[in-house]
Amino acid sequence: MSDSDLLELTRGVAGAARPGEEVEAYALRTRETDIEIFGGEVESLTTAGIEGIGIRVIVDHCQGYASAGSLDPGVVEETLQEARDNAAFGAPDEWYGLATPNDVDGAIPAPLDLWRDDVVVTPADEKVRLALDVERATKARDTRVRGVEAAGYGDAASETALANSHGVESCNRRTTCSLYSVALADDGTGTQTGYGLSAGRAIADLNQDEVVGDAVDRACRLLGATPISGRRIAVVLDPLVTRSVLGVLSSAFNGESVLKGRSLFAGREGEKVAAPVVDIVDDPTDARAFGAARYDSEGIPTRRNPLIVDGVLHGFLHNVYTGRRAGVRTTGSAVRGGYGSAPGVGVRALVLRPGDRAPETVLASVPEAFYVQSVSGLHSGTNPISGDFSIGAEGLMVRTGVFAEPVREVTIASTLQRMLLDIAEVASDLTYLPGAATGATVLISEMTLSGA
């Protein structure tokens, strides 16, 4: 089945809408390769094709949804019937409705080309070689590397199509691939681990040296790490950590959270919610972002949405439903977690505007700071509704810009509200990473560190 066949299939489903019924079909096809290496051997090689369909039916202002992991015509027909049946059990909501040409409003999708054939046509043997090489190079890089916990290569080529009974249609397709390694280092003081990742749209984008360098350096520089005593301290977040923290914050920009009283930003538009250096945009039209997409999950062209401008809360993200209910237009921010659920609202490419100075300069701007290399318990210790924020951290002390003793088994705590106001500087090292947010080195003037 080719791309246009996927669209053809969703059109067929949408065309089966009965009078008074709105029907939307979303179809997905993904081809994936996953290679795991251990001990110089291929531990596993997975080649897979995934197909699925999700169908939404709205009738008399009630919504039902059904999905299936197959595009077989018989299964698709059953899924449509199931979605219809489910609609009878939802409660009516006057704002329910699918995207119409009026919601699209003549918007033209960004001219994004997110597909690289090499991910699809490169033979598995060559991908295996890349994965074997990264493991071997990780081991060889430093005598303190005693093993490689995991190393591998993964890719995905996905195509989606959407059509609804109002004639709104869209197709997205993209490729991604990544190479990673986790080094185990030990110099007699105990084991430390370090993670290295390189990701891109094409295999040619992958940088083995970067993966190996990060994995080994990150593990080795933590050797001998110990907990330190509790204190209030300036904290520097590594780009990978910044990405994760932005991910936690993202639901506060969600129009649905705002309408339902679950956003710490609700009712604060136009207010100062962050330090003046903070500028946050969700921009899925930027091809460099891994979350880039031409259309959102309801068939609306995506757009650049400013969220915080110079520290002031600018606005929220909406899909068709939340936009109508809030009395504004959709911002093209419908997202789905696969074909198994109806579209919600979410970010795709959250970016913190980078500053002018290199990370080294930012580090040197405070006499003492804790550099956070990696965090744990991000979901168990943070709450985007209350803003409570407390996570496990490991990293290094920094004195006058120089990395000093390594630190592990400590927590850093604050609230999301406080942290935004305490952002002293964003470095210039904007880092595009897989996921819905982009990283950069960030200096936070004060957090509470708990430790020994």
Add this chain to the structure above:
Amino acid sequence: MLELDLLGSTLEHALRNGGDLAEVFVEDRRSSSARFDDGRVEELVSGRERGAGIRVVRGDTTGFAHTADLSVGGLQDAAHAAAAAARGGGGGTRVAALKSQPVPRPHEISVAPETVEKRRKVELLARADDAARAEGAAITSVTAGYADAHRRIQVANSDGLLAEDDQVRTRFSVQCVATGDTGMQTGYEAPGRSIGFELFDEVDPAEVARAAARRALTLLDAIPAPSGRLPVVLRRGAGGVLFHEACGHGLEADHILKDASVFTGQVGEQVAAPLVTLVDDGTYAREWGTLAIDDEGRPAQRNVLIQDGVLTDYMWDLLRARKEGRSSTANGRRQTYRHLPMVRMTNTFLLKGESDPDDIIRSVERGIYCVQLGGGQVNPATGDFVFGVTEAYMIEGGEITSPIRAAQLIGNGPDVLRMVDIVGNDFETWTGMCGKNGQSVPVSSGQPTLLVREMTVGGTAA
């Protein structure tokens, strides 16, 4: 599920390039869920996933492919793809005659979810909303969720194994937001069991909702959590996840064989306080992580991991066990047919001791009392782990005093195991989802009320 002939011929195709073992895993999963938010049922969602995963093992290499097409041709293509990934000779393995083994069922399912009218599932949700809002005007948002899944699996391998299981799970969840002068706070409660709609004979949606609402309301008065090292009392059921993280993951044989666990090479050694006996029990009736067979066809069993503080065994799946020339402990699990199995926990319990829970609290001069945890994470190679507390109180002078705001606790597995000073004579379990290498599976954990001498509490107060 597939016919014997088709399973046999698929295994033959999988071994056409050689290999030591081939396996076909067939899954047919139906699920339904409904969400209540903002005072009404948002929608009912149904899902259907059906397919097969085929793996071929040759030496240390596994080739894996999966397909949603269960026709002769679809299975053959997947078998060839898996065979290609593990090619390179080593042939001669014959598919042994498939022989079905009767498997004891951990418990019976009385009301399969697909036999229950949708209207009845939806009605439960409104009761939760009413009950939560009745707890106080400060409850400003209530989200309730109903979810069930009926998963039929079939496993056949070239050693002649043939086994089937019929797994049903039902869960009910409520999240409340309370709004006060200090901002918003949340409360969450989500009981689940591996049974059908009879869950609601013992779980009252209104009671679940009241518990979530009270938690959110309590937190409105919470003081910032302390920062620093303090004694920690874990209420029964609240702290099983601590042991899941502190040592459970580190006792999974895949980490052990990669020399990426702090517990490598420690069988027979005292790794915990003598009061600690830890089991992983996939047979515990009706529990969230309970199975008749694991996803490699092995009948579930109760495995003692730590006995009176001494490490007795790790948890094993088929591949890791074959490599060591021993048998699996039935801990080979996979999220779906699209995933490779790996070593996973089921229901991980710290067994009860002899102390009175009230005495445990009274023994603490200044510390914290954890009533609900929100999950955690561990690095098995270093043993460092965290878990978040979502409901906790200060203990001052042996008495429970102020509620404290959510915070993370951090510790090192081997250190914390040695600091289990008192173990209570009560017991409760907790329902959760465990993530590992991108796969999520249902697990439970459980423990009596107990005292950990000291852990680092990651709050913001001095």
